[in-house]
Amino acid sequence: MATENRAAPLLAKALGIVLGTDEIPLRLRAWDGSEAGPPDAPVLEFRHRRALRRILWSPGQLGLSRAYVAGDIDAPGDIFAAFTALSSAGKFSEPGPFRPLTPRELGTLLRTAVRLGAVGPNPAPPPEEARITRKGRLHTRQRDAAAISHHYDVGNDFYALVLGSSMVYSCAVWSEASAAGTEGLPAGLDAAQRAKLDLVCRKLGLQPGMRVLDVGCGWGSFALHAAQNYGVTVVGVTLSSEQAVLARKRAAEAGLTENVDIRVQDYRDIDDGPFDAISSIGMSEHVGREQTPHYVDTLHSLLRPGGRLLNHAISWNARPTKPDPDSFIPRYVFPDGEMLGLGEMVTALEGGGFEILDVEALRQHYTLTLRAWVRRLETNWDEAVALTSLGRARIWRLYMASSALGFESGLTGVNQILVQRAGGAQPPLRRTDWI
Template sequence: MNKVLTPVGEVFTRLLGPSAEVSITAYDGSRSGPEDAPVAIEVRSPLALTYLMSSPGDLGLARAYVAGALEVKGDLYTALHALAAQVDQLTTADRVWLLRKLGSTHLRRVAPPAEELPSRLRRTVQGLRHSKARDSSAIANHYDVSNRFYELVLGPSMAYTCAVFPKAEASLEEAQANKFDLVCRKLGLKPGMRLLDVGCGWGGMAEHAAEHYGVTVLGVTLSREQASWAQKDIVAKGLADRAEVRHSDYRDVTETGFDAISSIGLTEHIGARNLGSYFGFLAKRLKPGGRLLNHCITNPDTSVAHHSRGFIDRYVFPDGELEAVGEIVTAMHDSGLEVRHSENLREHYASTLAGWCANLDEHWDEAVAEAGAGRSRVWALYMAACRLAFERREIELHQVLGVKVEPGGEAHLPLRPDWGV
C-alpha cells in the first residue's frame, strides 16, 4: 500500500509554528501561514524539498532559492528575518518528523545549481588554500562577474566594503565617501605622502586619497576586471599622475617606504594562518612612523570557526576566513605594528547591505540580463542574509589602526584621536 504523504503546507505549519509571519504556497496546492503575511514563499517543485532535506543548513535553502525551485514574493530580508528564529530552533526530532511526512525520496542526490563551486576539498586541484594560484581563482570567481553588474548593485561609488554613515539618514554614496575620508584621516594623510592600498577593488580609496589628500597611491587587486575598470576611471578623472591600480597579488609588491597602507576588505581572503606573514609583509613596506589601517569583517569571538562554510563558501567567498578582532590585533602587534585604535562598525555594515539590496532590487531585470538569474539570486540571498547576520551580531566589522614606531619609540600620533567621527 502506498503511503499517503502530508501536504507540504501542513508540514511548514508544524515546522514554523502558527505565529510565523510568512505565507507559504506549495506545488501540491496546499498552503500555510496567514494570507495577509508581509512575505509569501512559493515552494514551486519537489526539488525545493529535496535540496532542503538532502543538504542541511543554509546550503539546502540556498540551492532551492538559486535554482528557482523556491521563490520569495516580497522583501527577501524580511523573509529571512521572519524565518530566522524558527529555523535556528529546528531539532533532530523535527528533521526526522519531516522525513517521515514527506518521504525518503527527497533524500536522493541531485545536482546543485550551476553557480555552485566544488567543495573545499575538491578545490585543491587549484592549489593549496591561499596559494597565489588558488587565491587568484577565488577572487576571479567572485569579483570578475561583471563590472556592469557591480555598478548596478554598488552604485556610483563602486565601493564594495562597509560604509560609515555620518547620520542615519545619509545616503549610501555619502556614507561610502565618508568611509574613505575616515580612513584617510586615521592614516594622517598629507600632500606628498605615498599610500599603498592593498585589495583596492575598483579604486575608490585610491581616487579619494589622491584627489582630496594630494597623496601618491598604488592600489593592487587580484581581480583583472577591477583593475581594468579602476585604471580607466582614474584616467577619466585626471588622477593618473597620482594614482595607479595594478592587477597584482599584494605579495608581489616590491616597493617600500610607504607613509601609509590601507587594507579595506582584504583580510577576509588571507587566511588565519597567514595573518602573521600578511601584516609582517605590510609592515616591511612602511617607513618608520607609517600607519596601517586594517578594515575587515570579524567573528564576534574566538570560539567561532575561521573557515566559511555552506552557502558562503560554495557560492560567495570560496576559501574565505574570518578572525575575531583580538586575533587581528595580536597578529598586527606580533608583526611589529603598535595598535593604537580599534572601532566596531557592525551596524554600519547592516545599513550598507540594506543599500546594496535596494539597488539590486531596483535594477533586478538589468542585473539578470547582465549576470543571469542564478547569479543575481546568489547576490540577493547573500546580501540579505549578511545584513541579518550583522544585526544579530553573528559577525562584526572592525577598523584597526596600527603604527610602525620609530626605533626610539616615537609613534608620531596625537595624544588623542584627531580624525573625528
C-alpha cells in the same frame, strides 16, 4: 503522493524536522497552491518539489541555499522579514554549523518526502556554485586568485548597479541624517561612501607627496579619492583583472594616471616599498587565519618607520570563528574566506610589531550599507539578471540581505583598526586629527 492542494502542511512538517522546531514562524506556500502557517507571517514559497529534494540530500543551510539560488524557493515579499523569521527558528537561531539529523529524524523526513513525491536523485547544484576544490592547501597564490575571481569577476556593470557610482564594496559611514529612513538609503549611499574614504585618509594622516599602498584596491575608489583630495601617489593591488581594468579607466578619466598605479598583483609579491601609509579595506577576510601573521609581517615590512596601517575588516562577534565549508557563503560567495574575531586581529597586529592607535566599530553602518545595496539590486532587478544570470542575482540578494541581518543582530561586526609602525613622528595625543 500528497492529496491535491494539501502539500503545505506536510511541507511544514518536513521543514520543521530540518530546522529542529515544531513551529515555523513563516507562511509556507507550496507548489500546489496550498498554504500553512501563521496567516500574517512572511511568506516562504516552495515553487517545486525539487526544493524539498535538495533539502533531503543536504539537510541544512546548504540545501536551503541551493533551492533558493535555483529558484525552487522564493521569498516573494519583504526578504528581510522572511529571513528574520527564518533565522529565529530552531537550528538557525543556534551558533555554529547545523546539527546533523538523527537517524529517526532522517527517517521521518524521508517518509514525508515520499508522501510529497519529492524523492529522487540529488539535483545538480546551481551552476553559480564555486568550483574551487575543497581539498588541498588553502591560500596559495593560485587558489586565492581563483577565489577572488569567482566573487569579483562577475561583471563591473553588475556591481555598478548594486554599489552605485561610488563603486565602493565595503561598509559606508553614515551620518544620522543620511541614515534616516530606509527609503532614503540608496540616495545617501554615495555620500556615506565618500565619508568612509575620507575617514580612512584622515586616520592614515595622509599628506601631499606621501606614497600609499591600497591592498585589495577593488575598483580604485580609495586610491582615486586619496590621490585627488590629499595629493598622494597610490599603488593599488587586486587579484581581479576586471576590477583592475575599470580602476585604470577611472584613473585615466580623472587625470590621475601619474598618481595612481593599479596592479593585478598578490600583496605577497609587492617588492617596491617602503610606503608612508597602507590601507586594507575589506581585504583581510580573504587572507585566512593561518596566513594572518604573514599578512601582518608583510605589511609591516612595506611600511616606513612611523607609517600607519588601517585594517578595515568584518569580524565574528563572540561566536565560533571556524568556517563551515557547507554553508552558503563559502559555497557561493566567498570561497576560502575566513573572518577573525576583533581580539584575534588586534593580537596579530600587536604580535607583528604594530602599536594600536585606534579601534572603531562600524557594525550598524554595515547594516545600513547592505540594506541600501539590496534596495538597489531589487530596483534594478531585470537589468541585474540580464548582466549576469538569475542565479547570480539571487545569490547576491540572499547574501546581502542575510548579512544585513547578521550585522543587525550583532552576530557579525566590522572594525577599523588603526596601527603604526615604531619610529618616525609620534601619533597625536588624541583622535582629534581624524574625528
